C-alpha cells in the first residue's frame with residue numbers, strides 16, 4: 001500500500017477528517033508503514049467518535065460501565081502522555097484528539113499492544129469534539145505544548161483563546177482542571193493573561209517552583225524531551241473550572 005494512498009484515506013479523500021494545514025499545522029507527515037496503515041484502517045474506525053450522531057447525555061456512556069469520569073487530551077502528538085495516563089486509570093474514559101496521522105498511528109499501535117479499552121478518538125480538530133459534548137461532561141482537560149504560532153499575525157490561531165476557553169468551560173465540571181504545558185515563554189504569558197481574563201477559570205495559586213515542576217505521575221512527551229534537549233524550560237500551569 002503506498003504512503004500517498006494511506007495519507008489520502010486519512011486526509012482529504014476520506015472527506016470527514018481533513019484538517020487544513022492552515023488551521024492546525026501538520027495533518028500529514030511521513031508515509032505510514034503497512035502495519036500502521038492497517039491500524040488506521042481497522043482499529044481507528046472502532047474508536048472514533050461519531051460526531052454526526054447526537055452526543056450521549058452523559059459522556060461516560062461513550063465507554064464501558066467501569067468508567068467514572070471522562071477526560072480530554074487536545075493534540076496528543078505521539079500519544080505518550082495519553083497512553084500512560086489511560087493505562088494507569090482504567091476507570092477513567094479518555095478522549096484523544098489529534099489531526100496528525102502519524103501520531104494517530106503511533107497511538108493506535110500502543111493501544112493495541114497494551115489492550116487499552118478506555119480511549120476514544122477524534123482525528124481532527126478537538127474543538128469540534130468540545131462543541132459536540134454535553135455540558136459539564138469533562139473532569140479534566142490536557143493541553144500540552146500546543147502549536148505556538150510564534151508569528152504575530154498567526155497568534156489568533158492559538159488554541160488558547162477567549163472563544164475556546166468559553167467552549168471548554170461549558171463542557172467542564174465545576175472544579176475540573178485544565179492542565180497546560182508550554183516551553184514557549186510568550187505562550188505561557190499569553191495563556192495566563194487569557195485565563196486571568198476568563199470569568200470561568202481560576203489559576204490554582206502555584207509557586208514559581210510549582211510551575212517549573214510537572215504534575216505527579218507526569219509522562220514526558222516526545223515534544224517536551226526535544227524542547228528540553230534544546231535548552232528550553234517548560235512551564236506547567238493548572239487552572240480550575242469555577
Ligand SMILES: C[S@@+](CC[C@H](N)C(=O)[O-])C[C@H]1O[C@@H](n2cnc3c(N)ncnc32)[C@H](O)[C@@H]1O
Nearest residue numbers: 024075076077100125126144145147221222223
Ligand atoms: C507541538 S505538538 C505537541 C504534541 C503533544 N501534546 C506533545 O506534547 O508531544 C502540538 C500538537 O497539537 C496538534 N493540534 C494542533 N491543532 C489541533 C486541534 N485544533 N485539535 C487537536 N490537535 C491539534 C498538532 O497536530 C500537534 O500534534
